Amino acid sequence: MTAKFLDDLHPGEKFVSGGITLTESGIIGFALTYDPQPFHLDAAAAAESIYGGLIASGFQVVALAFRLFIQSGILAGSSMGSPGIDELRWFAPARPGDTLHAEVEVLAVTPSKSKADRGIARLRYTMLNQRREAVAGFIVNHLLLRRPAPGA
Amino acid sequence: MTAKFLDDLHPGEKFVSGGITLTESGIIGFALTYDPQPFHLDAAAAAESIYGGLIASGFQVVALAFRLFIQSGILAGSSMGSPGIDELRWFAPARPGDTLHAEVEVLAVTPSKSKADRGIARLRYTMLNQRREAVAGFIVNHLLLRRPAPGA
Secondary structure (H helix, E strand, O other): OOOOOHHHOOOOOEEEEEEEEOOHHHHHHHHHHHOOOHHHHOHHHHHHOOOOOOOOOHHHHHHHHHHHHHOOOOOOOOEOOOOEEEEEEEOOOOOOOOEEEEEEEEEEEEEOOOOOOEEEEEEEEEEEOOOOOEEEEEEEEEEEEOOOOOOO | OOOOOHHHOOOOOEEEEEEEEOOHHHHHHHHHHHOOOHHHHOHHHHHHOOOOOOOOOHHHHHHHHHHHHHOOOOOOOOEOOOOEEEEEEEOOOOOOOOEEEEEEEEEEEEEOOOOOOEEEEEEEEEEEOOOOOEEEEEEEEEEEEOOOOOOO
């Protein structure tokens, strides 16, 4: 896909990322460092939990959704980071063998009033599994460069 | 610290985690998998960015804050996961060599109306650096077990 600046994004526009298949090894490896709770680490304990088996850390699911969109390259020439995320929700467990992809919708585009070269795009990320069930959703406030003026 | 159930948490109560020192290797390793943007991966490009040098992925900072609190063991006997996070904000860059710790404040405790054994604790996490500058903050809605009735 083509790299986009702030001005190239329009509310309602949607992007679909590539997919990733979750593995037990990947889930346990992430959890051991970042989210060491039994239902992410210990298959026997997870089977006895309310989840009935190992599930991925929600932080891993969110970071993977972001990664999948970033690797599309759409923001490769414009991304300057982010001041924050709103309304992060985990809707359903993500398990070993599940294949996830992210769908990203442009909610709003707001040029900065103080800095002419940048602005904020609010993008709603939804992570879906192979049954098209929403697993997680969140809104990233992306700080993006505006398209440089011709001849600038 | 002692493990706590939902009923053991009270609004205004605060916890302080242990610390972690960020390394260039750890920052680049996380970013390569989860947030492959130049200011997290490429020290030369990062030096030319608005950050003036490599900074940690915000997703890594958030996951580390969660990890540091989880490893305290306070929720080890009660945590059942989370429906979501509100108001995630990144306030300042986190750089190689910075030492971060999490401070966690209980905002609200709400027993479930439909399930007598559990409820939601809203906890505000703040990640601070060695100068006590807030680096990131967010509110986790924790699903926690209530203290079992005596003799249950």
